[in-house]
Amino acid sequence: MNQYEEMRKEIDSYLMKRFKYRLSLVYLTPDNIIVSRRNSRVSLYMRIRRVESLFPPDCLIIARINFRKERVGNGTHFVSFLSGIALKYGFTHIGIESVNEKSRAFAKKLGFQSIDGSNYAVSVKTLMDYFQD
Secondary structure, eight states: OOHHHHHHHHHHHHHHHHTTOSSOOEEEOTTSEEEEOSOSSEEEEEEEEOSOSSSOSSEEEEEEEEESSOSSSHHHHHHHHHHHHHHHTTOOEEEEOSOOHHHHHHHHHTTOEESSSSOEEEEHHHHHHHHHO
């Protein structure tokens, strides 16, 4: 099993446990994108990137994340979990792609910095410090 498949498996296990699913929720595409299957509680689309693009190198990029229940801590809990995954697999940044007003406020709350007004990134170290306090 390669590193990206291991990450997929850990994210899948996390989501299955957190949202009480018995069947796998996410899969890995050939170009290293983690996508959730259609379900009613969570929608996830993440890019795994080692090379620099608009985002810094070694960045886990959240392109879409939606939870049926909002404002109950699911997003913060997921980013905290994702910080641990990033640290474990040698990623130095987490990004949020194409924010809207809600996700912009969420990103700013957690210490993400704007790249270009609609995309945000933060170092894993900054997130780990945030979650330690």
